[in-house]
Amino acid sequence: MSDYPYSERFVVNRELPEHGRDRTEILEELRQIASEEDSSWETGQISGSYYCGDREHYEYMTEAFGLFGHVNALQRDVCPSGTKFEGEIIAMTLDMLHAEAVTDTTPAGIVTSGGTASITHALLAYRELARDERGIIHPNIVKPESAHAAFDKACHLFGIELRVAPINPETGTVIVDAVADLIDDQTIAIVGSACTYGHGVVDPIAELGTLALSRGTGLHVDGCLGGFILPWGQELGYKIPLFDFRVPGVTSISADTHKYGYGLKGSSVLAVRDKALRNSQYFYLTDWTGGKYCSPGMDGSRSLGLLAATWASMVAYGKDGYLSHAKAIFSTADKMKAAVNSHPELRIIGEPTFCFAFTSDLFDIYHVNDFMRLRGWRFNGQQYPNSIHMAVTGPQTQPGLAEKFATDLDEAVQYGIERKDEPAGSAAIYGGVSGGITDEADEFIKVVMADMMDTQQSLPPLV
Numbered sequence: 391m392s393d394y395p396y397s398e399r400f401v402v403n404r405e406l407p408e409h410g411r412d413r414t415e416i417l418e419e420l421r422q423i424a425s426e427e428d429s430s431w432e433t434g435q436i437s438g439s440y441y442c443g444d445r446e447h448y449e450y451m452t453e454a455f456g457l458f459g460h461v462n463a464l465q466r467d468v469c470p471s472g473t474k475f476e477g478e479i480i481a482m483t484l485d486m487l488h489a490e491a492v493t494d495t496t497p498a499g500i501v502t503s504g505g506t507a508s509i510t511h512a513l514l515a516y517r518e519l520a521r522d523e524r525g526i527i528h529p530n531i532v533k534p535e536s537a538h539a540a541f542d543k544a545c546h547l548f549g550i551e552l553r554v555a556p557i558n559p560e561t562g563t564v565i566v567d568a569v570a571d572l573i574d575d576q577t578i579a580i581v582g583s584a585c586t587y588g589h590g591v592v593d594p595i596a597e598l599g600t601l602a603l604s605r606g607t608g609l610h611v612d613g614c615l616g617g618f619i620l621p622w623g624q625e626l627g628y629k630i631p632l633f634d635f636r637v638p639g640v641t642s643i644s645a646d647t648h649k650y651g652y653g654l655k656g657s658s659v660l661a662v663r664d665k666a667l668r669n670s671q672y673f674y675l676t677d678w679t680g681g682k683y684c685s686p687g688m689d690g691s692r693s694l695g696l697l698a699a700t701w702a703s704m705v706a707y708g709k710d711g712y713l714s715h716a717k718a719i720f721s722t723a724d725k726m727k728a729a730v731n732s733h734p735e736l737r738i739i740g741e742p743t744f745c746f747a748f749t750s751d752l753f754d755i756y757h758v759n760d761f762m763r764l765r766g767w768r769f770n771g772q773q774y775p776n777s778i779h780m781a782v783t784g785p786q787t788q789p790g791l792a793e794k795f796a797t798d799l800d801e802a803v804q805y806g807i808e809r810k811d812e813p814a815g816s817a818a819i820y821g822g823v824s825g826g827i828t829d830e831a832d833e834f835i836k837v838v839m840a841d842m843m844d845t846q847q848s849l850p851p852l853v
Contacts, residue, residue: 394851396423402850434791436768438745438781442652447703451654454702459695464685475697476501479647482704483659486621487613487634487643497635498665500687501647501657501697505614506540508644508660511671511687512610513544513579515642515662519670520578532572533581534564536588538612541581550578559775562589562740562747566597570605579608579641584633585616588772588779590745592616592631599639608641608667614658615745615781617645622716623743630743635663642667652707652715652784653700718787719744726780729796733803739777747772747779750806756814756821757806758799763816765798771820 394402400419431440442448463472480499489497502508513531520526530551533541545552555568569580580602582593595611602609611633613620624630634643642662647653662668668686675683707715723744730736735752749755759769759778769778786792814821823831 394848397851404850404852430768431785433766434785434788435766435794436785437770437779438783440785441649441783443784444652447652447706450706451699451703455654455693455695455699457695458698459693461694463692463694463697464690469694472694472697475694475701479657479697479701479704480659480661483617483645483647484635484661487617487645487661488636489661489663491634491636492663495664495666497661497663498668499659499661500668501659501700502687503656503689503692503696504648504658505538505612505644505646506543507688508614508646508658509538509540509610509612510544510547511660512642512644513541513550514548514688515667515671516578516608516610517548517550519667522670526576526578528576529578530574530576531579531581532569532577534569534583534586534593536562536564536586536593537581537583538587538614540614541612551576553577560740562586562591562742564593564598566594566601569598570601573601573605573607577605577607579610581610581612582633583612583616584620584643585742585745587615587745588777589739589747590616590742590779590781591740592620592633595631595633595637595640599637602639602641609639611640611643613643613645615646615649616743617643617659618647618650618712619716619719619744622713623720625713626717626720628720628743629741635661647700647704650712650716650783651700651704653703654696656696657700715784716744719782719784722787722792723780723782725792726782726786726795729792729799732796733799735803735807745779745781747777749775749777753806753810754814754817754821755806756817757809757812758802759816759820760814761802761805762798765802767795767798771816773820773822774826776817776821 430436461469463469466472479501484497484499500511502511517529520529528551530553531541531545532553532555534557535554536557542552544550553572555564555572557564564582573580580598582595582598584592584595586593598609613633620630620633634640640663642660644658644660646658648655648657671687673685720743723746727738727746730738730748736748736750738746738748755776755778756771759771762769769780771778
């Protein structure tokens with residue numbers, strides 16, 4: 391028995407087949423795999439990941455992708471539609487994020503391959519602009535400890551010093567005074583989230599904006615998760631603080647079209663208050679023997695199919711479609727949060743909206759995770775403190791899911807109470823290190839992670 395996926399059922403390729411296979415046979419194999427793997431999220435019991443869940447919409451986007459998937463978006467002389475799709479994706483995103491509030495500069499943006507790409511492009515732009523305009527050669531940024539790991543990755547890649555500000559353990563939001571203490575004359579940007587991946591709370595963006603203006607630095611708002619749903623939550627009357635370009639001091643926002651924009655995976659938007667920031671990370675090579683070269687971001691060739699499918703998704707939904715889906719998602723999240731709050735043994739962190747995390751002060755919350763997994767639920771595990779989070783998406787809005795969550799949670803809490811003096815099984819994988827991380831624990835975890843990544847990218851087994 392092999393642990394290599396599907397090796398017991400389908401042909402394993404360690405080299406190109408001597409003769410090409412029949413396309414009908416190949417597609418049937420792919421359909422079998424896709425159907426089986428889709429069955430997991432179609433239950434509605436998986437947190438995040440599958441934001442739309444509408445098969446007809448997926449088929450529609452697949453058709454849109456297919457019309458342009460073979461085209462290189464870099465070559466606009468033969469595919470001017472790339473300019474239409476990209477420009478309108480950016481324009482619609484800027485409109486949603488209230489770029490009309492900007493009167494002294496020209497808002498702009500760039501379409502990237504995902505949230506991490508939007509964040510890394512933002513930090514690259516801040517680094518380049520700060521070097522050119524302020525002479526900064528030892529740049530740093532200040533981020534809340536709850537901000538996404540993509541900021542850490544970008545700083546690692548681009549030689550930017552990362553300074554981390556603590557969060558309030560009760561609210562889950564960053565402590566603004568702590569951010570202020572970490573800023574100096576080499577700070578190129580500070581960061582806030584709308585909302586945080588872990589806890590689903592919105593940092594005090596207005597206060598961070600005031601701070602950024604007073605200290606002459608940029609403010610990036612990470613809206614990769616919330617950027618395409620929080621605006622509609624505001625319209626629905628939910629208590630969501632301003633986080634977009636209506637806030638003075640906000641200089642850039644990342645928002646993922648492939649999450650609550652309901653596009654295909656591999657698209658996001660980096661929106662900026664001033665196109666000078668975006669343009670600072672343009673790349674030029676004027677004396678290359680292969681010809682004059684330029685690119686607006688780190689990617690060179692890109693499939694025009696993703697731009698077409700993203701554009702097609704946005705114009706198909708429209709404002710009323712996004713509002714309708716947001717209403718269903720927020721309503722479902724309210725029911726799920728009410729189920730959590732009905733248990734005094736559980737505690738929701740902060741004041742989240744569509745995405746929430748909860749913990750327990752009585753027992754290890756991973757006991758709840760262990761039980762709920764037996765009932766088919768898949769949450770995102772978190773640490774410091776141990777907690778589990780649920781990002782409510784389209785699949786959770788199907789009838790009866792919120793009620794099933796409540797029923798299963800009732801039993802899970804009792805399961806946790808009965809085992810409060812025992813270690814939880816999944817805590818060893820997802821939970822924090824007792825007493826806090828150490829150098830030894832850090833190295834051990836990295837070894838385990840490296841082995842996991844090696845396995846996920848391993849070559850097929852020898853027959």
